[in-house]
Every structure is written in structure tokens, then in C-alpha cells.
Amino acid sequence: MQRIRHNFSTKQGRIDAIIWECRNNGLVLHTQIAYVLATAQHETNGTYRAVKEAYWLDEGWRKRNLRYYPYYGRGLVQLTWKDNYQKYSDILGVDLVKVPSIVMRDNVSLFLLVHGFKYGTFTSKKLENYVNENKTDYINARACINGKDRAEHICTLAHKHLNKL
Numbered sequence: 236m237q238r239i240r241h242n243f244s245t246k247q248g249r250i251d252a253i254i255w256e257c258r259n260n261g262l263v264l265h266t267q268i269a270y271v272l273a274t275a276q277h278e279t280n281g282t283y284r285a286v287k288e289a290y291w292l293d294e295g296w297r298k299r300n301l302r303y304y305p306y307y308g309r310g311l312v313q314l315t316w317k318d319n320y321q322k323y324s325d326i327l328g329v330d331l332v333k334v335p336s337i338v339m340r341d342n343v344s345l346f347l348l349v350h351g352f353k354y355g356t357f358t359s360k361k362l363e364n365y366v367n368e369n370k371t372d373y374i375n376a377r378a379c380i381n382g383k384d385r386a387e388h389i390c391t392l393a394h395k396h397l398n399k400l
Contacts, residue, residue, distance in 0.1 A: 243341040249283040252341075253311070254400075256349040265400040266371045266393075267362055271352055273373075273392035274380060275311045285310045285344035305335055310344035312351060312380060322356055323347060352379055 241255065242248030253275055257268045272283075279286050288308030289297060301307045306317045314320065320331040320338075327346070331337050338344060355361040357380055365376035373390035377383050 241341070241345070243284075246283055249341075252345055253283065253348065256345050260349050260353050262349065262353055262362060264366065264368065265397055267352075267366045269396035269400055270362065270366055270373055270376055270389075270393045271349060272396040273389045274352075275348060276392050276396075277385060277389050278308075278313050278380075279311055283311070285339045285341060286313075287339070288313055288315070306332075309335065309338040311348040312344075312357070314338050314347055314357075319357060326350070326356075355379065 241252035243252065250272065253272055254268055257263070257271050262268060262271060275283050280290075286309075287297070288301065297307050298304050303316050306315060306320050308315045314323065317332060320335055323338075324331045327343070329337055329343075338347065351357045352362040355364075358378060360378040362376060362379050365372040365379070373393045374383070374386045377386040377389060
């Protein structure tokens with residue numbers, strides 16, 4: 236993973252980091268970048284900052300209520316399940332299974348967000364299959380992350396980002 240210094244201290248800095256990471260990894264169409272930004276906005280409750288699943292609740296709640304604990308959602312895209320933590324452990328050469336909290340590091344979370352879309356690492360679905368030079372299917376692009384959960388909402392967010400790019 237390339238170490239680039241981004242300004243993660245402000246919301247705009249985090250947005251700029253996502254845009255840079257997209258472009259640096261071949262997601263260069265404005266329609267693609269808009270969808271990645273919309274996903275990060277949704278998954279982080281508008282902060283564009285790595286968050287824990289149900290961040291407003293305590294660790295005890297997550298342990299009692301999430302069947303995939305301790306591999307609950309973390310990051311800009313809510314990485315979940317042990318097999319996904321293992322996939323990214325292998326890709327990064329860092330043991331996320333042993334220390335899942337590493338996902339919360341800004342550069343790690345940023346990498347996971349864009350890499351997952353680019354290569355279909357989360358669900359085997361790549362963003363370019365849904366958003367490319369010939370089509371923009373934001374509804375079905377949600378399959379890259381989480382089926383169709385909140386697909387309409389994220390589609391709306393993507394269009395708002397597209398208008399700003």
C-alpha cells in the first residue's frame with residue numbers, strides 16, 4: 236500500500252483523499268467517484284471518517300448482538316465478517332484478524348473502500364460492472380457492498396456528488 240499523506244483532519248480533506256484514492260486506482264469517471272463518495276457518506280453517517288458499526292453503542296452491545304463479532308463493521312465501508320478481514324490481511328500483509336481495529340486507521344480504511352470497489356473484493360462485484368462509460372446503474376451498484384440495502388438512498392447521494400464533481 237502506497238503511503239500518501241492526506242489531510243484526514245477535516246471533512247473536505249477526507250473527501251479529497253477519497254477522490255485521490257479513486258483516481259489513483261483507476262476509478263476515474265466522475266460517475267464512479269460520485270458513487271464511492273456516496274457510499275462513504277452513507278456508511279459513515281456523513282462524516283467520511285472511519286467508524287465502527289453502531290458507533291453510538293458500546294463494545295458490550297456489539298459483542299452481545301452481532302453474530303460476526305469481533306469482525307463487525309469498521310471503516311469507511313464497514314468491513315465485516317472474518318473472511319473479509321482475512322482477505323485484507325493477505326492483501327495488506329497486516330494481521331487484521333488478530334487486530335481488527337487496524338481497519339480504523341485512515342489510510343487502511345481509505346484503501347479498503349476503493350480497493351473493494353475496484354476489484355470486487357467484498358462481494359465479487361466490481362463497480363465498473365455497474366458504472367462505466369456506457370452505463371450508470373447506481374441502484375445495482377450497491378451489490379458491490381451490500382445487496383440492495385439502502386440502494387435508492389445511496390443513488391440519491393451519488394447524484395448529489397456527481398453534480399459537485
